[in-house]
Amino acid sequence: MAVIGWIGLGHMGGPMAAHLVEAGHEVVGFDVDPGMAERAAATGVQVVQDAAAAVRDADAVFTSLPRSEHSREVLIGGPDERIGLFAIVRPDALVLDTSTVDVDTSRACHDAAASRGIRFVDAPVSGGIAGAHAGSLTFMLGGEQDATGEAAALVEPMAGHVFIVGGPTSGIAAKLANNLMLFITLQASSEGARLAEALGLDPTVFHDIATVSSGDSWPLRTWYPVPGVVPTSPANRNFDATFTTRLAEKDLSYALEAGDAAGLDLAAGRLAMERFTRLIDEGYGDLDCSLVVKYVGRDGRTPGFDPDATG
Numbered sequence: 250m251a252v253i254g255w256i257g258l259g260h261m262g263g264p265m266a267a268h269l270v271e272a273g274h275e276v277v278g279f280d281v282d283p284g285m286a287e288r289a290a291a292t293g294v295q296v297v298q299d300a301a302a303a304v305r306d307a308d309a310v311f312t313s314l315p316r317s318e319h320s321r322e323v324l325i326g327g328p329d330e331r332i333g334l335f336a337i338v339r340p341d342a343l344v345l346d347t348s349t350v351d352v353d354t355s356r357a358c359h360d361a362a363a364s365r366g367i368r369f370v371d372a373p374v375s376g377g378i379a380g381a382h383a384g385s386l387t388f389m390l391g392g393e394q395d396a397t398g399e400a401a402a403l404v405e406p407m408a409g410h411v412f413i414v415g416g417p418t419s420g421i422a423a424k425l426a427n428n429l430m431l432f433i434t435l436q437a438s439s440e441g442a443r444l445a446e447a448l449g450l451d452p453t454v455f456h457d458i459a460t461v462s463s464g465d466s467w468p469l470r471t472w473y474p475v476p477g478v479v480p481t482s483p484a485n486r487n488f489d490a491t492f493t494t495r496l497a498e499k500d501l502s503y504a505l506e507a508g509d510a511a512g513l514d515l516a517a518g519r520l521a522m523e524r525f526t527r528l529i530d531e532g533y534g535d536l537d538c539s540l541v542v543k544y545v546g547r548d549g550r551t552p553g554f555d556p557d558a559t560g
């Protein structure tokens with residue numbers, strides 16, 4: 250069993266770290282938010298007062314942080330000469346970033362780790378908060394072969410599927426390309442659902458047809474944006490978030506940046522981005538990203554959404 254340092258015990262990191270405790274590892278964790286740290290302590294994580302104390306003696310270190318800039322600052326170091334964790338971890342430690350970051354940040358982390366001889370793996374996840382609690386996340390691992398092999402064994406207690414994708418940044422590349430498709434198919438299922446309804450179809454009958462036909466997709470099956478059809482749909486709960494618009498906007502912005510850098514025209518992705526930005530501008534950044542369905546109606550309304558009843 251290993252000693253594991255865990256930085257960022259939030260909605261994903263907290264339950265993920267708990268699975269490593271259950272698997273018998275000694276997990277030493279830190280979060281800048283004392284409330285999140287306290288929740289993790291209740292699951293058996295040994296909470297310490299700073300990140301350095303969490304990682305100094307660790308065999309492996311995980312990070313689960315909000316955005317690219319947090320991963321850079323925590324791992325590489327801050328502009329105010331704050332020391333990053335690569336300067337603190339044991340030289341033989343394996344470091345895994347499970348955060349969704351942009352490709353440049355992931356590359357910078359690989360380079361900074363390699364310059365110190367530290368093994369680093371980009372290890373983003375898919376499956377959401379529910380998958381983090383259930384221990385059924387999909388892990389996409391990118392890095393040198395010996396590092397990704399060891400990482401694959403280590404993430405097993407948190408995972409439903411583990412992919413060793415390839416070399417440095419290939420895990421994050423898979424994650425960003427996957428989420429680009431998710432957000433585009435979200436637009437498609439929104440438009441199909443509203444068109445079917447406008448043409449007089451029973452939403453459950455249409456959903457049954459589409460899920461076994463060529464219009465099928467993950468958002469169609471999981472987030473069908475009409476109340477009362479799919480139990481997991483945010484439309485049943487006034488679009489309370491399962492995946493916030495803010496998080497969707499972040500992930501998609503990284504995918505679009507990567508597309509721009511590669512000289513691609515990701516037009517459907519840009520449309521999805523414009524819709525997420527609009528939701529955020531209207532004050533709905535903390536609601537579910539499937540609320541984009543409201544822009545299908547020219548009046549900005551959609552069944553199951555009462556703007557006056559949002560928390």
Ligand code: NAD
Pocket residue numbers: 256257258259260261262279280281282285300313314315316319323347348349350374375376377378491492496
């Ligand atoms: P979150 O905001 O709940 O958790 C991040 C945690 O990091 C917070 O508790 C925050 O206090 C902590 N933190 C921030 N800066 C820190 C620092 N310098 N040192 C220590 N702790 C610090 O976010 P989340 O939903 O748990 O997401 C974490 C990562 O996982 C993100 O990169 C996100 O894109 C990715 N992700 C999230 C989901 C999801 O559905 N929530 C799904 C897949 C991937």
